[in-house]
Amino acid sequence: MSILILIHSIAGRTPPYGESSPLFYATGLVPTLTFMYISRFMGLSLVMNRAMLAFPVVKTLDVMTGRACLEIIASCITLTVIMLILWGTGQNPWPVDLERAVDAYLSVVVLAFGCGTLVGVIVMFFPLMVTIWQITLVCLYISSGTMFVASNLPDKYAYILAYNPLVQCVEWMRTAFYESYSDKLVNPAYVLSFGFGTLLFGLVVERFFRRRMRET
Template sequence: MRQNLKRPNNTRSMFNALLDTRNVVTAVILRDIRSRFFNHGLGFIIVPLWPFVHMGVIIIIHSFAHGQPPYGESSAIFYMTGVIPFLAFSYTSRFMGYSLHSNKNMLAFPIVRVFDVVLGRAVLEMLSAFATLGLIVITILLLGENPFPTNIEVAVSAYLATLFLAFGCGFFVAVISLLAPIALTIYQLIIIVLYISSGIFFVPSNLPDALSYFLWFNPVLECIEWLRMGYYESYSDKLVSPTYVISFAALASFLALFIEYVFRRQVSEGP
């Protein structure tokens, strides 16, 4: 007698898993929007203003202090191409690093995974990064400058690669910080070092080869140089390796997933 055995519907199971992930990510985003400023959803409007003001101060100081930019004719464009990728990286990765600590209570629910919480924060920070980019472009236009790249494909690729790098580093720091909270402090110090050494205020390819060789290992510097290639036709690609940037971001993401898998219980419970 033949028995009718029901096979598991893998498609349905995958759909349910994706639906659960979407619901958790949405919940994390809404929770972060309300809790970030003034315990009100409208407080999120302020988030893109921080990096926007940050960049404005840098451009004003260096434009008046130095006059002629290190490269090109416009100080606003040169410093914009340095500040935009750096702030996109630093703000996104840094706040992702805090995501598991600020949403630690949500990990008590079985349906909530570490990756879902980090992904929710990543989506929120990347939306903020794009909003900041829009504000900067509008402001540069109002100043009478042309904020658009000569090679839009190169510029867009560089910016998206920067966000991918921020995701990988932020995910890694978030997972490590639950095992060793001091990682957050160490990462803050790393951000400061990157701020000085990533070529925001100078042209790295003009430095001696012995020094530029060591700077090449800084993926944030490569993102900045990559973006500037989209704005200046004759800009040197000496320190630009898209493969290195993408590989660095992918490796950081893989290590974060691996650590979360191996130490899943410790990560969920925290220190």
């Protein structure tokens, strides 16, 4: 994450908002990469730790939740380091609206946990889902608005992109750092509904196919 921020900063581009290129790109990269890492490793957790499922005391949700916790902790550490680096280089990494920034970050975690749960369960029956999800993550990264301002696009394109909940998370995070940033694409209810919806669907699938998952 730090390397990506450094690359975009060295490129010398003027940030669309604010005076700090590293801060602008960080507000996009933090939610995007947090989602990607948590959901990706949750999706791989059951396949990578299949042997653990041989023990009756170990549940599939234990494996996925444990992996999610590790990635969340790693993400928080990375976020802290980035803020310290920005602060150490004379920039202000503190959001204008701290509560909104925290809400956006926690919503990213919910979204990632939900998608990761669903992908992790599907992978046990359909291994090709690993490749499909990797490609999907690349597409989500490109279209997330990390490197551009989605709300500045023509409305017909901006609102299509907003169906991607990750776009809304990036926009949500940036509204917490820039007072003049438009929140027209931000719908917290949509992001949380998507996250909890995928989580519920993943839990239902896991419940109905729990025994078969252990036998595969």
